[in-house]
Amino acid sequence: MEKIRKYFTFFKITFINDLAYVSNYIGQFFTFALFMFVYSFVWRAIYSGKTVIEGYSFEMVMWYFMFTETVMMSKYPFYSDMAEEIKSGDIAYSLNKPYSYILFNFSKYISTSVIRMFLNTVFGSFIILIITGSFPVKLSGFLFGFISSFFGLVLNFFFFFLLGLTAFWFEDNSSFAFIYGKFLFTVGGLFMPVEFFPAFVRNITDYMPFKYIIYVPARSYIEGFGTFIGFFPVQLLNILIYGILVYILYSFAVKRLNVNGG
Amino acid sequence: MEKILKVEELRKTFRTKTKEPGFRGSMKSLFNPVYKETEAVSGISFEVSEGEMIAFIGPNGAGKSTTIKMITGILYPTSGNVSVMGMTPWTDRKKLSYKIGSVFGQKSQMWFHLPPEDTFELMGDIYEIDRSEYRKRLSELVKKFQLEELMNTPVRKLSLGQRIRCEIAVSLIHKPKVLLLDEPTIGLDVVVKNQIRELIKDINKKEGLTVFLTSHDVGDIEKLCKRVLVIDHGKLIMENDVPGLKYKYLSKKIVSFKLDEAYVPDIEGVKIIKQNGTGLKAEIDTKVSSVQKLMENIMKNTSIVDMNISETPMEEIIENIYTGGGDYGKD
Numbered sequence: 001m002e003k004i005r006k007y008f009t010f011f012k013i014t015f016i017n018d019l020a021y022v023s024n025y026i027g028q029f030f031t032f033a034l035f036m037f038v039y040s041f042v043w044r045a046i047y048s049g050k051t052v053i054e055g056y057s058f059e060m061v062m063w064y065f066m067f068t069e070t071v072m073m074s075k076y077p078f079y080s081d082m083a084e085e086i087k088s089g090d091i092a093y094s095l096n097k098p099y100s101y102i103l104f105n106f107s108k109y110i111s112t113s114v115i116r117m118f119l120n121t122v123f124g125s126f127i128i129l130i131i132t133g134s135f136p137v138k139l140s141g142f143l144f145g146f147i148s149s150f151f152g153l154v155l156n157f158f159f160f161f162l163l164g165l166t167a168f169w170f171e172d173n174s175s176f177a178f179i180y181g182k183f184l185f186t187v188g189g190l191f192m193p194v195e196f197f198p199a200f201v202r203n204i205t206d207y208m209p210f211k212y213i214i215y216v217p218a219r220s221y222i223e224g225f226g227t228f229i230g231f232f233p234v235q236l237l238n239i240l241i242y243g244i245l246v247y248i249l250y251s252f253a254v255k256r257l258n259v260n261g262g
Numbered sequence: 263m264e265k266i267l268k269v270e271e272l273r274k275t276f277r278t279k280t281k282e283p284g285f286r287g288s289m290k291s292l293f294n295p296v297y298k299e300t301e302a303v304s305g306i307s308f309e310v311s312e313g314e315m316i317a318f319i320g321p322n323g324a325g326k327s328t329t330i331k332m333i334t335g336i337l338y339p340t341s342g343n344v345s346v347m348g349m350t351p352w353t354d355r356k357k358l359s360y361k362i363g364s365v366f367g368q369k370s371q372m373w374f375h376l377p378p379e380d381t382f383e384l385m386g387d388i389y390e391i392d393r394s395e396y397r398k399r400l401s402e403l404v405k406k407f408q409l410e411e412l413m414n415t416p417v418r419k420l421s422l423g424q425r426i427r428c429e430i431a432v433s434l435i436h437k438p439k440v441l442l443l444d445e446p447t448i449g450l451d452v453v454v455k456n457q458i459r460e461l462i463k464d465i466n467k468k469e470g471l472t473v474f475l476t477s478h479d480v481g482d483i484e485k486l487c488k489r490v491l492v493i494d495h496g497k498l499i500m501e502n503d504v505p506g507l508k509y510k511y512l513s514k515k516i517v518s519f520k521l522d523e524a525y526v527p528d529i530e531g532v533k534i535i536k537q538n539g540t541g542l543k544a545e546i547d548t549k550v551s552s553v554q555k556l557m558e559n560i561m562k563n564t565s566i567v568d569m570n571i572s573e574t575p576m577e578e579i580i581e582n583i584y585t586g587g588g589d590y591g592k593d
Contacts, residue, residue: 009384009387013376013384017376095336096355096359098360
């Protein structure tokens with residue numbers, strides 16, 4: 001218990017600290033609302049003359065998009081902090097304390113991301129209700145969508161951590177972050193549900209982790225428990241695989257660490 | 263006394279990519295990278311006793327931080343050995359971290375938007391201190407560092423001096439055996455500097471804390487440490503006790519006179535620093551000449567109204583050691 005309490009304290013302190021930044025979220029909400037409006041026109045054009053595409057109505061697609069955006073915008077991009085720490089050599093001062101660097105980052109990341117997700121879900125639902133005027137979402141979906149998003153965030157954590165680790169070898173990791181973002185945008189299902197892809201692409205996405213970060217949580221929001229539990233084992237498997245991978249890579253990286261700064 | 267830290271033949275080489283300037287250089291380093299081996303630390307050895315306050319100094323880029331990072335286990339050395347309280351830092355890093363505290367004057371471990379108390383609580387949990395134990399230690403430190411009024415103010419509203427007091431206090435929350443101080447008084451005014459030094463001294467005395475100090479501030483070294491290690495180009499170029507540094511390497515005295523009439527002496531081993539009317543300031547190399555010789559020479563020509571003898575300031579001694587000039591570097 002003693003060994004774990006420190007991570008809860010991290011979680012708690014990040015949470016309190018974030019309250020100092022709450023006004024920052026307001027700016028984010030405007031961007032969020034703008035996205036929703038712009039994309040509603042795009043999707044309305046796509047749906048002209050059709051009521052259902054691949055089982056999704058216009059309203060459902062809009063709600064789907066709102067949930068993917070929610071997950072996307074909630075992920076706290078700590079990899080840039082990590083890169084900064086590695087570049088400046090400050091990482092040295094995180095490493096000489098008795099805690100796990102991975103878990104330390106995880107506590108910070110999950111604390112900030114969960115608050116953001118909560119705020120984004122409330123705000124986004126409100127906006128999308130105004131745009132579409134309909135509510136095709138199961139109420140229980142908010143619970144299971146949230147749980148599924150949480151595990152999506154956990155899976156995403158490993159990729160962010162990986163992005164952070166690239167700073168050990170490369171000066172700048174923003175280009176890798178850009179590529180990762182594009183993966184989420186396409187095969188992750190951010191822009192549209194993976195059902196919209198041709199069959200062969202859809203098959204490939206099953207073997208990629210990205211849709212378990214974006215697509216699966218968003219669908220769980222709309223459809224609730226059945227969808228959540230159906231994907232959950234594979235989502236968990238992904239977490240396990242990438243968790244172990246990141247752990248091994250990190251242990252390797254930290255051994256050949258050349259701390260910057262004299 | 264028990265040796266708390268032993269460093270033997272410690273060596274660290276970095277492999278860095280060299281890059282020629284300009285676009286061509288960038289392309290070249292991309293396709294045909296050339297690596298250069300730089301030896302940051304080249305075989306240094308020393309020992310520190312328990313409860314000792316020791317200064318570890320050297321010019322920028324001398325290898326100080328690299329050495330400290332190996333001592334705390336953050337860096338793996340290329341070769342050599344370090345033992346801190348019987349542990350090898352890079353294999354027992356976590357175990358060791360429970361017994362080491364560190365303060366880096368240029369970096370903060372406080373949470374910027376939160377009052378210090380939150381950072382204290384977090385550190386208490388990080389070091390897995392029992393709650394009642396933690397409260398006892400906290401009130402002890404709060405009293406000693408006079409933090410009562412600061413504990414509920416967000417760190418961003420504290421002055422630098424107040425913040426550094428918190429930084430040092432928080433680094434002592436787990437009763438470390440060794441405290442690493444890196445430029446603890448940088449940017450502080452004279453009064454606060456002395457206050458901080460007194461506090462460190464006091465903790466050293468009462469808790470038997472071993473202090474390992476790096477600083478460019480000569481005052482820190484003079485007022486806190488009995489022994490000083492000087493490192494340059496990755497080598498230990500001097501190991502001495504601080505008063506010894508002054509006597510042994512200080513063959514020069516500065517003498518200021520106020521004379522009856524203007525006079526400029528000309529003796530071997532005496533350098534005139536300043537001459538302004540009846541005022542005279544000279545540096546005497548006591549290995550060649552002496553204060554007496556200079557005074558005799560002056561008194562033959564005029565009389566002395568007032569005089570003042572001072573040693574070369576510590577600052578200058580260190581500068582001389584770094585630049586390798588004068589006789590200071592040689593034993």
